[in-house]
Amino acid sequence: MEQYTEKFKELLINYTPKLLTALAILIVGLFAIKLIVKGSKKIMKKQDVDITLQKFLGDLFSWALKALLFVTVISKLGVATTSFAAIIGAAGLAIGLALQGSLSNFAGGALIMIFRPFKVGDLIEAQGIVGVVKEIQIFTTHINTPGNKLAIIPNGSLSNGNIINYTAEGKLRVDLTFGVSYDADIKKTKDVLMNVLTSNPKTLKDPAPTVNVSELADSSVNFAVRPWANTADYWDVYFETTENVKIALDKAGIEIPYPHAVEIQK
Structure with a gap:
């Protein structure tokens, strides 16, 4: 026990300065x-510099x-860097085989950049x-969905x-389809629909919006309504056009067909 105690004291005396130095380098380095x-x-x-590139290069630099700090700390503890490099090489091969997916994600991040x-x-x-797109990291990309969920x-x-x-x-082109009754006048319907599009200030004039008969369906004549909008205004144009078309068709006396429940008399 005395021999082990003396040996422990000797190791403590020899390695404590190295350990404290390495710890100080680690803290200051981080x-x-x-x-x-x-x-x-x-x-x-x-x-x-583009904000996407800023984040990616910052992470890569970090x-x-x-990694350089880790090698420095290990060398201060007395581990030979040449031997450590060999160990790192062997470990890197094993880790690389085990983490092929992560390496693929890193390569994917580089390709995206x-x-x-x-x-x-x-x-x-x-x-x-x-x-x-909220953030492009080294291994993953973060996306905010319309419902404010992080993907x-x-x-x-x-x-x-x-x-x-x-x-x-x-x-972006907003693709909408509206059906009207077969009794409705096609030219009048097209004029009403076009007026809805042109009266919306968020609908772009170039490219010009279009209204065309797209289908003669079983119970309706369907019109393809195609306004264009800036990307930021896409959903505004989509919802506003849908609402305003219903109001305009009702005002013009143009019927929008819908299924009627048939009452069976006993």
Whole structure:
């Protein structure tokens, strides 16, 4: 016991300074990394770097500095960096095989940043989810859905799947269909529908809205109503047009067919 006690005291005396030094480097290093990353983001912001790229590069810079700090702390504890590099290489191979999905997500994030199919603030549809891009991280992309739910999509599947960017062109066509009675006058109906579109200030004049007969259905003549709107006004135009069409058709005496319940007399 005396031998073990003496050995423990010897190790404690020899390694305590190294341990305290490594701990101090770790604490100061993490604080310095935080300041450096924050400062780099400010510089990128002043240089008008895209906000999407700011976040991605900031995260990447942070991970790289933390990896360098980790190696520095290990070396201060007395672990040879050459031996440690070999261990890291072997461990990296094993971890890489175990985390193929994560590496795929990292590569996907890099591809998104290179080819830029969308950016923060864009309204997109991908992986069955529609929403506004809130943040693009190294491994995942965060999307806010219309119901204000946060959807987190892995970058690997996102970069390899179909993406519809509703914001990219700046304008969207609103596709609506309205049915009227076969007794209604087609020209009058088209004039009423067009007047609804042109009287809405949020409906764009270029491209011009269109109204056309799209189908002669079983119980109605269907009209394809196609106004155009800025991306931000899409839902306003959609709902306002739907409401105003009903009001205008009623005012013009044009019937909108609907199923009638048939009363069976006994």
